[in-house]
Amino acid sequence: MVGRANTSRTVGPRSRPGTVATAVPAAVLALVLAAVLTVTACTGQGGGGPRGDAAPVAAPSPRTSDGSGTSEATEAIRSAADVLVRTGSSRARTAMEMDSGGTRLTIRATGGFDYRAGVGELTVVLPDAGRLPVTEVIKPGLLYMKNRGAGVPADKWVRVDTSELSDGNLVTGGVTDPLSATELLRGAGGVSYVGSLDLDGVGVRHYRGTTDLVAAARRATAPMRAQLTAAAKGFSSTLVPFDAYLDSEGRPRKVRHEFVFDNSEGRGVRVDSTTVLYGFGTPVRVDMPRRADIYTGRIMASEADGQAVEPGRNGQRGHR
Secondary structure (H helix, E strand, C coil): CCCCCCCCCCCCCCCCCCCCCCCHHHHHCCCCCHHHHHHHCCCCCCCCCCCCCCCCCCHHHHHHEECCCCCCHHHHHHHHHHHHHHHHHEEHHHHHHHHCCCEEEEEEEEEEEEEECCCCEEEEECCCCCCCCCCEECCCCCEEEECCCCCCCCCCEEEHHHHHCCCCCCCCCCCCCHHHHHHHHHHHEEEEEEEEECCCEEEEEEEEEEEEEEHHHHCCHHHHHHHHHHHHHHEECEEEEEEEEEECCCCEEEEEEEEEECCCCCCCCEEEEEEEEECCCCCCCCCCCCCHCCCCCCCCCCCCCCCCEEEEEHHHHECC
8 A cells, every 4th residue: 555645745857748737635545656666575567468469560650631730640540439439349458557666566457438428447456466357437537446454344345536636547457448548549649650560460550759748638528627637737747658550440459658657766767558459349348336335434544654544525535
């Protein structure tokens, strides 16, 4: 667990791309930040994120749109979220990798998303083999977590308003979900075509660029705007490098973002977050947690110091 709730940290130079500037309430961070800030003696998990890369195959570079000043590649990347909505649904797997003190940690997740309904569910597997997988239900602006530990009963959910997280839940939930990963690409700029390759048996085009959180928030759909606005305010730099892989229909098959945040020692920790989508059109059913199943008791922010937080309005977390 992370040490204390609702604390702020001063970070280094504000020029580091994707560096988070303030701490997120510790009771929410049972996943990524807990692993990075407190795990110092774990065995590296190895692996390179979700599988699927193969040797690239040469292909011509996309053309530039007439007179727009924006390349077709940039437009394709910025439209990835819209393409997902038109597609309807898919399966997803994610990997979030980080190094801390020479330790390599990987958090993995699998699940499915209904993009038209704007909701998805993921099962998150933590590096600690002794921890149960965490179930997350995600919709724009909200994150529900079950089996998150810290004194929360196993059959109860914790409800989090993601617009109140300093990173807009881009990393703190242990995943960058498909909705967030593709909405983030609306701020893409400086997009270059890398080449073609085979990804899990599907031919894709590989693009690379940098997304601006402020621009992404401005262009985001209404349900995602508050979440990305929070992220834009919470990072030292609004620029986040990315790699995106689109198939022949413009669907994002794989998106990788490179974030950096400061740990408790003020050192930059790089987080590589990869989202892979497949099984497009697969029916996805997500049952939203009932109000009666939302936990409203105390949550231990730190198993070490025993500090607790009380729920705020509608079961959201508040500091005690």
